Amino acid sequence: MTKIIEPSKQSSIFRRPSSETGIWSWITTVDHKRIGIMYGYAAFFFLLIGGLEALILRIQLSQPDNNFLTAAEYNAMFTMHGTTMIFLAIMPISAAFFNYLLPLQIGARDVAFPRLNALSFWIFIFGGAFLYSTFIFGTAGAPEGGYLAEEVGWLGSAPNGGWFGYQPNAGMKYSPGTAMDYWAIGLQILGIASLISAFNFITTIINMRTEGMRFMRMPVFTWMTFAVSFLLAFSLPIIAIALFYVTFDRKFGTTFFLTEGGGDPILWQHLFWLFGHPEVYILILPAFGIVSEVLPTFSRKPLFGYAAIVFAGFGIAFIGFGVWAHHMFASAISPVAQAGFGLSTMVIAVPTGVKIFNWLGTIWGGKLKLNTPMLFSLGFIGMFVIGGLSGVTHSIVPADTQQTDTYYVVAHFHYVLFGGALFGIFSGLYYWFPKVWGKMYNESLGKIHFWLMMIGFNLTFGPMHWLGLQGQVRRTWVYAEETNLQFWNIVVTVGAFIIALSIIVFMINWIFSKRNGEKAPFDPWDARTLEWTIPSPTPVWNFSTAPIVKSLDDFWHTKYSEDEEGRAVKREEADQILLELEEDGLNPSEHIALPNPSYFPIVLASGLPFLGYAVIYKSIPLALIGTVLLLIGGFGWGTEPLEEEIHIDSDE
């Protein structure tokens, strides 16, 4: 028997938080697993909100000349749908996976900077709340010379300039009121959160790997986390500066992006897409990583071309910085630039293709087990290929100028980001469910979820290709009856509601299985990576003793050897090893020092929204409150003792 004795309290200016259960334990936690879980739930909450906004959009478009929404409300809804899904749903849900899995996959006890990790989570929460507070406090008035109504309801009082915030449309003249300020500053705050987690993950991967975990022995998911962290670290500063300029333009009368003052609206597009295109890979690479874990496990084969997948991932990340202007073919850029960016766009398809073929090679000849995570991964490959192919069509400049701002583009990026990223994420949610909760999910409900989502997804986004090529324009809230676009628009709306239904099935499965699911063994999938060598749910200390890694897929080689034809043969002693692992995992034999919970991440993070409001309303008192909170948080942070031991005593 073991028990954990409360950490001894050391003198500090404030008392260290000490609760291990209840709400305070979650607010003050620095445990990467708990932070990961909170990231997951928060991101899923925003996914539901973003989905709700999508449904509202689809209701409006289900009929020609519909008046379910006003134009202003429609603008607000599509802006918030895009912003929410990208910055508040997919990115943080990837962060949830990074947080939970990264230390486990490299055999570490936590990330390099546990309190910074908590800080980035709370900044994300406050940033999301700040952005959404626009529905309460924000105003969006009528632009000069426009035809939008002077008064808008609360639904229309949200940012309305598109998630890309093109200038000068998102400037003060055409987007008066405060709503777009909430957008610019909200993204700024969310960017800080992502930047901090990027430093944290890069440092963790470089410096926290356990003995023997060389770079070329790291699981592919860890590699993709590494690539994403670099993408974040090098692309977010660019958008941060661009958003600074926007805020200066809107609040302090500068003209960085306004031609009337000598500024350059195209510069905004360059800066935005210089961030925005790497962002696409920030969204998709985590799914690549997840799929690269799931496919070998359920094909019972090693990943085909491990090194190729890793380098292709970094190839994508690198070339991803050199293709941004393909979003701007319809803008004023020179023909040489168009040709160049068209070419680089074709080139980036190569490493992506390498990955697809590697995954196919992994499945080829494997003993496939078609359970829910595997189905989602296979669905991912299929849907992502469609999205990737329609993406390459954009590299042909004349075709792209036809497709720009039509539903064809909407279809393309939803195939990539929903059929790609989100399918990968659901695959991962099912795959690691037993590790996180120690329970098995319901397989039949999981499969129902998959098939409903697959059907709904294709009904929603497939017809958008045709609608786009027929000329239905993005971001307009009505279409005329004479355009004959009605049939496919109804199909799309029905598809969207089928997706919503599938999400409900997923939630039922999640809640039910978490409470009443079968108890999960610690290695239910006969998997290959380190997180499956420890008990489910993961004990608070992760590994009882630091594992030593001797090869790629070390855990697999512990369980299996090969016969002459290269087939896996289970070792005789495998079962015994598994039993011992579980026993050891639950009963650590040494004193384990865990990072202590802290109040200061949340205090520090709570200062940022005040600073944001202070800029919007040019209020000195609010700025002072924000600064004081930052100082209290920073001061407490700097002075609290770093680590205290949680003593694990054996008492027989």
Added chain:
Amino acid sequence: MSSSHSYPHEPTGVETRKLGMWVFLSTEILFFGTLITTFMIFKGSDFPGMKLTDVYDIPFTSISSFILLMSSLTMVLAHNALEANDQEKTRVWLLATAMLGAVFLAGQIYEFTEFYHKGFELTTNIFSSSFYVLTGFHGLHVFIGVVLLLALWGIGQRQKGLTLEGGMNLEFVALYWHFVDIVWIVLFTVVYLI
């Protein structure tokens, strides 16, 4: 599977906090890179109204730049003193570094006020806007550096004194401070001299 007792394991041999700071600084290069690029674009454009050359005072800014550079020297002296475990001297040099930084900041505030009096304001033209955002962003970094240095000095007042390891350590702050100084050399050249 075998196990060892070696947590934490730092395979690179670089202290984790220092490594984190290096990664942070690599991001900072992108921040300043974007600002400088934008500044250069607008500097080359055809804008009406005042230029920096109409208002600036090169000798004054050179002296304040020199003061900031000297603060890097005192930072190194503080580091050396700590390596020799001379707490007293470490504190003195830390305070000197913070003070030199503060003098630089005061100089920048004075300079900005002068410019404003002469009519070179934030919204005068696209050039003045990018000038203030760029140099102001750097000034904010110096300010944060001064706060960090003073905090370090405050921690040094405690019984235990400063060490080269642990949370807010001197090396960590020193890296940041040197970076901010180096950026100023680039900015001074790009903004004032070219």
